[in-house]
Every structure is written in C-alpha cells, then in structure tokens.
Amino acid sequence: MIKKKREKSHKLMTHEAGMRRVPKNHPKYPILEQEYGKLSYGHKGEEALDYFLTFLPNDNYLILNSLRLEDPKGRYFQIDSLLLAPTHCIILDSKFMSGKLEFDESANQLLRHLPGSADVEKLGDPISQISRQRHQLSLWLEKNGFPPMPIASLIVLTHNNAALIKTTPSITRKVTFHTNLPNRLKEIDENIPKRNILLSNKDLYKLSRTLIKKHTPDHFQLLNHYNVAFNELITGVICVKCSYAPMLRGRGVWGCLRCSAYSKDAHIEAIRDYKLLIGETISNKELRSYLKLPSASITSKYLVSMGLKFEGSFKNRRYFL
Ligand SMILES: [Zn+2]
Incomplete structure (x- = not known):
C-alpha cells in the first residue's frame, strides 16, 4: 500500500524553472542544463521503480517514496523507496544508468565500460551509499523510539539498456534489475523469520506516519548556486x-x-x-x-x-x- 507518493525534488523543480527562465545565452546555462539532465534522468529512474512495486509478493508492505530525513547527527539522507513490514524494512535505491556496468568492490566504484574502448567512466559508489542509508535509518529509528529492525537494501538498475558485467555472488545480493525486483523482494521476505514481529499493525502505521511527518523536502537556491542575478532572468x-x-x-x-x-x-x-x-x-x-x-x-x-x-x-x- 502506497503511503507516500513519489514526488519531484525541490532541486529538480527549481532546475525545471531555471531551464525556462535563465536565457539560453547565459554563461551558466550549459552547466544548468547538464545538471537538469542528471536530475530528470534520476527522477525517471525512480519512477521506473513504481511500476514494479505494484507486483509485490506481500501486500502488507507500506511503501513510502521520495523520503528525505535527518539523522540524529544532523545529516540528511534520501531514500528513493522505503518498504515497511512488521518484521523488517527494505531500502530501494534506483540507478537509471545504461550500458555495461561493473560494481568494482575492491575500489568501491560503479564503473561504466565505454563501448569500443578500454575506457571506463566512474559513476560513484552506490553500495557504500546504500549501506550509509541503512546505518542512518537505524539511527533514525532509535532516535524516534522505534525498535531496532532488520534493514535490507537493494540497488535497482532501472534502465532498460543496463547490463551487469563481472558480477560476484556478493554483488548479485546487493544489486538487481527492476524487472526482477518482485522476485528479489520475495526472496528477502522469505528469509525473514515470520515469528519475529517487531511492530504491531498499529505501530507500523505509526512508523509510517512519523516518517511522513519528519520528511524534510530539500530547498535549493538556484540563483545563488549558479550565481545568476534576478535581473538576468526571463x-x-x-x-x-x-x-x-x-x-x-x-x-x-x-x-x-x-x-x-x-x-x-x-x-x-x-x-x-x-x-x-x-x-x-x-x-x-x-x-x-x-x-x-x-x-x-x-x-x-x-x-x-x-x-x-x-x-x-x-x-x-x-x-x-
Ligand atoms: Zn507562442
């Protein structure tokens, strides 16, 4: 059951407005356009999750999308989709990237192999990122008076033209394709001991309500960030x-x-x-x-x-x- 709908981030919405209002011949327009491309691509990937979340094996999940929370140390963390059950929760992180992708665990890097060359493009470190999110969520649960719960996580490749190369069992546990998401969630569900109920139905809904209440939308100041003056806008x-x-x-x-x-x-x-x-x-x-x-x-x-x-x-x- 979806308790919180997916929404565009404030950063993406300000970039959409910026694309309309910053003149195309402004010196900052090219970087604005590039960043806008990245943000809207990322949002597309998150939306691609939603379709497959309608095929969940377990109807009891409460689903909260586009969450942004503050951990007890004042650091914000963002979760694309959070699934809540009485026994556990699951963090999903969407990666909308095409091409031959390799998760290099020794270098902690996601690499894209460029076609027709030996070159690779570094695309960050989603595995460390999602393990940080698990840690921050567990701190958040403790701070807000909820019991410690098993937190599973999955990186979901949401682009139709993504291929994984050089995988290891450790990687396939952490990463899946969006088409396979229902199966992987079923596996996670089956591996959680059913008797270990940590939240009553009432507490589960309370957790969902608290998460929504504590959700803090980002606030992006585009003109400051790109050093564009008000009187330069269309x-x-x-x-x-x-x-x-x-x-x-x-x-x-x-x-x-x-x-x-x-x-x-x-x-x-x-x-x-x-x-x-x-x-x-x-x-x-x-x-x-x-x-x-x-x-x-x-x-x-x-x-x-x-x-x-x-x-x-x-x-x-x-x-x-
Ligand atoms: Zn016209």
Whole structure:
C-alpha cells in the first residue's frame, strides 16, 4: 500500500524553472542544463521503480517514496523507496544508468565500460551509499523510539539498456534489475523469520506516519548556486505553445505575439517559477513588473483571483505564494 507518493525534488523543480527562465545565452546555462539532465534522468529512474512495486509478493508492505530525513547527527539522507513490514524494512535505491556496468568492490566504484574502448567512466559508489542509508535509518529509528529492525537494501538498475558485467555472488545480493525486483523482494521476505514481529499493525502505521511527518523536502537556491542575478532572468508569462516571452494581456487573456496562442491562466506557471527561483512572497509592484502588467489595479485582480494570503497593508502588503 502506497503511503507516500513519489514526488519531484525541490532541486529538480527549481532546475525545471531555471531551464525556462535563465536565457539560453547565459554563461551558466550549459552547466544548468547538464545538471537538469542528471536530475530528470534520476527522477525517471525512480519512477521506473513504481511500476514494479505494484507486483509485490506481500501486500502488507507500506511503501513510502521520495523520503528525505535527518539523522540524529544532523545529516540528511534520501531514500528513493522505503518498504515497511512488521518484521523488517527494505531500502530501494534506483540507478537509471545504461550500458555495461561493473560494481568494482575492491575500489568501491560503479564503473561504466565505454563501448569500443578500454575506457571506463566512474559513476560513484552506490553500495557504500546504500549501506550509509541503512546505518542512518537505524539511527533514525532509535532516535524516534522505534525498535531496532532488520534493514535490507537493494540497488535497482532501472534502465532498460543496463547490463551487469563481472558480477560476484556478493554483488548479485546487493544489486538487481527492476524487472526482477518482485522476485528479489520475495526472496528477502522469505528469509525473514515470520515469528519475529517487531511492530504491531498499529505501530507500523505509526512508523509510517512519523516518517511522513519528519520528511524534510530539500530547498535549493538556484540563483545563488549558479550565481545568476534576478535581473538576468526571463520575466513575464511564457507562451505554453512556443516558449516566447512575454505573452501580453488583453481583454483578460494572455496572448502570444509570435504564435498567436492565447491562455487564460498562463500566469500561474510564471508565478510558480517566481516562487521556485525568487521567493515565497511578492508585492503588487513586484508582480506587476514580473508579469509586465499595465496597472496596479489589474495586478490586484490577479492577486485576488488566486486567493493568496497576505500580511501588511497598502503599499507594504506582501502576498504568500
Ligand atoms: Zn507562442
């Protein structure tokens, strides 16, 4: 049963907004684009897990996706999918990577062998990473008053064009393909002593609720990170059809000067970008200049139509996005 849905990280969402709002000729655009590619690739891989999680051998699992928790030492750790049962839990980590992959246990490296050459690309150390996650989760359980539980983990290769080479029994215990995930979970399930119930049904749900409550979304400040100034961004409403900005407002709708598309609510996306990149509050004046609206009273109409909460009066009023 899915208790927490998969969601995009704040970092990925800010990069999506950055791809719309940082001009393509900005010197930082290429690294922004590269990082965006990595993040959206990773998210795709996590989503590929979800389909196979619908084939679980054991309906009793509570499934929590995209968790980000703080361990007792103030370090954050992220779990792609966490499966909870009364006897144990399982951490799944998705790796969306194609090609000939080798887990080199002596060097603690995941390697990709490049086609037609002897070269390898180093792709980090997912095995140490997931064992750190197990350790941090056990610390978290203890801190939050839950009994110590067996924590199993699996690295799941979610790309259809991934192949494992030079495997050892130790690697096949730790790594699987997404297509084989239900079988591997069944094996783990069968190896856990059934009599060893550590959590009653009530406590199991309490654990799930506590995990969701303690989930702390990341917060990524894209402009700071890439050293992009606010006034370098593309402002205004972006055309949903052709990406031209700004769309202009006339007779209550947004119109595109380039492709003649029109929209009633295209400003919503623009305001979402503002929240992701610039700030969580906005004044009438700031919104007016950002959306390139002709007057304070028209801007006010938009603010009212969105039903935003606000604080302050008159000129000092700030609306919460
Ligand atoms: Zn257009």
